[in-house]
Amino acid sequence: MLDLEAFGASTLPLLAYSPPGWGATLLAGLWNSVQIAVGAFGLGCLIGMGGAFGKLYGGPVLKDLLAIYTTVVRAVPELVLILILYFAVTDAVNQLLLSFGYARIQISGVAAGIAVLGVVQGAYATEVLRGAILSVPAGQIEAARSMGMPPLLLARRITLPLMMAAAVPGLANLWLVATKDTALLAVVGFAELTQATRQAAGTTKAFFTFFMAAGVLYLMLSLVSTLIFARIERWARRGQRTMGR
Amino acid sequence: MLKELMIPRRLALIAIVLALAIWSAYALRWDWLANPKYQALIWTGVRNTFWILIVTMVIGMTLAIPLGLAQAVGPWYLAAPARIFCSIIRGTPLLLQLWLLYYGVGTFFPSIPWIRDSSLWPILRQAWPYAVVALSLSVAGYEGEVMRGAFKGVPHGQLEAAKAMGMPRFTLFRRIWLPQALHRVLPTLGGETVLQLKATPLVATITVIDIYAVAGRVRQDTFIVYEPLLLLALVYMAITGLIVLLFRWFESRFPSRVA
Numbered sequence: 001m002l003d004l005e006a007f008g009a010s011t012l013p014l015l016a017y018s019p020p021g022w023g024a025t026l027l028a029g030l031w032n033s034v035q036i037a038v039g040a041f042g043l044g045c046l047i048g049m050g051g052a053f054g055k056l057y058g059g060p061v062l063k064d065l066l067a068i069y070t071t072v073v074r075a076v077p078e079l080v081l082i083l084i085l086y087f088a089v090t091d092a093v094n095q096l097l098l099s100f101g102y103a104r105i106q107i108s109g110v111a112a113g114i115a116v117l118g119v120v121q122g123a124y125a126t127e128v129l130r131g132a133i134l135s136v137p138a139g140q141i142e143a144a145r146s147m148g149m150p151p152l153l154l155a156r157r158i159t160l161p162l163m164m165a166a167a168v169p170g171l172a173n174l175w176l177v178a179t180k181d182t183a184l185l186a187v188v189g190f191a192e193l194t195q196a197t198r199q200a201a202g203t204t205k206a207f208f209t210f211f212m213a214a215g216v217l218y219l220m221l222s223l224v225s226t227l228i229f230a231r232i233e234r235w236a237r238r239g240q241r242t243m244g245r
Numbered sequence: 246m247l248k249e250l251m252i253p254r255r256l257a258l259i260a261i262v263l264a265l266a267i268w269s270a271y272a273l274r275w276d277w278l279a280n281p282k283y284q285a286l287i288w289t290g291v292r293n294t295f296w297i298l299i300v301t302m303v304i305g306m307t308l309a310i311p312l313g314l315a316q317a318v319g320p321w322y323l324a325a326p327a328r329i330f331c332s333i334i335r336g337t338p339l340l341l342q343l344w345l346l347y348y349g350v351g352t353f354f355p356s357i358p359w360i361r362d363s364s365l366w367p368i369l370r371q372a373w374p375y376a377v378v379a380l381s382l383s384v385a386g387y388e389g390e391v392m393r394g395a396f397k398g399v400p401h402g403q404l405e406a407a408k409a410m411g412m413p414r415f416t417l418f419r420r421i422w423l424p425q426a427l428h429r430v431l432p433t434l435g436g437e438t439v440l441q442l443k444a445t446p447l448v449a450t451i452t453v454i455d456i457y458a459v460a461g462r463v464r465q466d467t468f469i470v471y472e473p474l475l476l477l478a479l480v481y482m483a484i485t486g487l488i489v490l491l492f493r494w495f496e497s498r499f500p501s502r503v504a
Contacts, residue, residue, distance in 0.1 A: 061254055075485035076478045077443035079457065084474045176335075183338035187450060194341050198348075207352055211345035215337045222336035 022200035022210070029196030030217050033182040036113040036192060041178045043118025045171070048125025053155075055130050066126065073123035079184050085116040086188055109190035117181055121174060128170035132163040164236040172229035176222055183218075193217060273472050283463055290459035291480065297445050297455060298484075300377055302438060305384020310423070312385055313392025327389065334386025340447050343379040347451040351375055376448035384441055391433055395426040428499055435492030439485050456480055 055066050073081065089112060094104045136159055144158045186195035193214055201210040250259065277283050312331065315323040334342070354360050354369055368374055399422055407417045446457035460473040 061258075064255065064258055072478075072482065075439070075482045077446050077457070077481055079443075079446045080474060080477050080481065084471070084478065087470055087474075180338040183340045186340065194338060194344070197341070198344065201348065205352075208345070208349035211341060211349045214341055215333075215345065218337040218341065219333060223332075 022204070025196050025200055026193065026210075026213060026217065029191060029193035029214075030221070032110065032190075032196075033179065033192040033194075034221070035110055036117065036182045036185065037175070037178040039110070039114035040117035040121050040181075041175050043114060044121025044125045044174065044178070045129075047118065047122025048129045051122060051126030052129035052133055055126065056133055070123045070126050073120055078117075078120055078181055079187060081120055082116050082184055082188060085119060086112055089115055109185070109188075113182065113185045113190055113192070117178060117185075120181070121178055124174055124177070125171070128174060129163070129167055132167035132170070133159060135166040136162045165233070165240060168229065168233040168236050172226070172233070175225055175229065179218070179221055179225070269475070273475075274469055275472060277463055277467050277469065277472075278476075283459075286454075286459045286462065287456065290454060290456035293453065294442075294445050294455040294457075294484070297373075297376060297380065297448060297453070298438070298442050301380035301384055302441055304377070304381040305441075306388055308381065308385035309388035309392050312389030313394075313396050313426075316389065316393040317396040331386045331389045334383055335390070339379065339383050339444055340450065342383065343376065343447055343451060346379050347372065347375040372452045373448075376451060376453045380441070380444060380448070383444065384437075387440075388430075388434075388437060391430055391437070392426065395429040396422065398429055399425045431492070431496055431499065435489060435495075438488050438492070442481065442484055442488065 051066050051070070054062050058066070090107050093107060097103070097105060140158055140162060141154065144154045149157070182192050183194040185192050186198065189195065191199075197210050197214040201207040204210070249255070312327045315327040316331070319327065351369075354366075360366060360369065403421055403425065404417065407421045412420070445455055449455055449458035449461060452458075457477060460477045463473045464470065
């Protein structure tokens with residue numbers, strides 16, 4: 001017989017917002033996760049934009065270095081990169097501070113998380129954006145160049161708007177990866193949603209209830225972002241002829 | 246391949262990498278590698294990582310085929326659950342799924358008498374079954390979506406031709422539909438296997454001894470911060486290289502016509 005009690009029906013009040021419920025802790029964790037995901041995604045897009053233009057228009061040495069960056073980051077597990085970068089970045093910053101005669105600082109978890117996940121996201125974003133830039137018809141760029149348009153204006157007016165349509169699906173995927181990768185920061189003890197959930201579950205022993213609740217929160221986040229990105233894609237494709245006409 | 250490397254700037258780059266490697270070999274601490282205890286642990290870890298990767302990929306792909314088929318051509322009562330399953334797996338972090346299974350479901354088993362008395366109990370008490378189930382379901386969820394596209398992508402004429410020849414439905418699936426769908430996903434499958442490899446270190450968080458767990462153990466024992474992590478990165482890069490080569494070989498064995 002399936003015993004509902006065993007699956008934690010009686011532990012549902014533990015999800016209440018105010019103590020003794022742990023709802024506030026979970027929501028604070030979710031807020032931290034979203035902050036890190038937004039920061040990492042933004043940083044990743046910036047790195048990716050630079051990386052994509054570098055890979056396509058940069059010099060041979062820059063191209064080789066970028067190839068090494070994207071290959072290594074995409075071959076090593078995020079969990080390992082997080083550990084390496086987390087220790088290395090904190091260490092490097094503190095060494096720098098000490099050599100300039102300042103005291104050591106404790107780097108905030110949010111900043112470290114954004115930096116680490118941003119570097120990881122940047123490698124994937126480089127590939128996504130490179131493909132998107134390649135999808136822009138060469139004639140458009142050549143036409144702009146032949147009219148004497150300077151490179152930055154060309155990027156802003158021609159390349160970026162035209163590549164958006166091709167870039168949005170890949171970027172949407174990356175955003176979903178970013179939200180899920182924040183969970184990995186639980187391993188370095190940062191209080192994002194998964195770590196907050198484990199803490200709550202460990203204290204109350206209601207593991208099933210809390211992990212299910214966190215799963216629902218993540219799922220809502222990804223469903224809402226899927227909807228938003230579908231809208232953005234429709235906007236980016238405005239003015240494109242629809243298929244099948 | 247070799248010719249591409251013999252350009253001055255690449256030679257310089259190789260020299261820099263070699264110099265870095267030699268510097269780290271001398272300047273960093275690698276004496277723990279000589280310890281037979283850690284050597285044995287490292288081999289166990291690598292073996293377990295490979296084992297988990299292969300087993301979960303095989304189970305996951307086996308589950309992904311019906312999931313993809315149900316979504317592509319199944320009736321709504323099969324398609325809808327398959328789609329919901331894929332959305333849930335793809336919409337939540339694997340770490341959370343793993344912990345839900347291990348801490349959540351795993352803690353209920355001892356309270357149910359017939360499970361504790363069954364002969365399966367010695368297995369269910371260990372951590373690795375939960376790791377295998379969680380990682381396999383994850384593969385199934387992601388690949389189910391990929392297989393859906395692959396099944397839909399097989400040209401209709403092929404299936405109609407087989408039907409017109411009076412081929413039974415199961416033979417049609419086995420001989421025509423599945424091989425062509427698998428052929429289509431082969432290029433993606435290599436990338437997905439690398440992604441799965443990168444998911445395997447998560448099992449260390451539920452006490453399965455893979456190579457990541459071994460590195461953590463060494464770091465705890467010896468207080469060496471970076472070196473085990475560097476070794477870890479090297480091992481994963483080597484395995485990634487192996488996977489890429491393997492799939493390149495697979496693809497060359499089943500070449501597709503380039504239009």
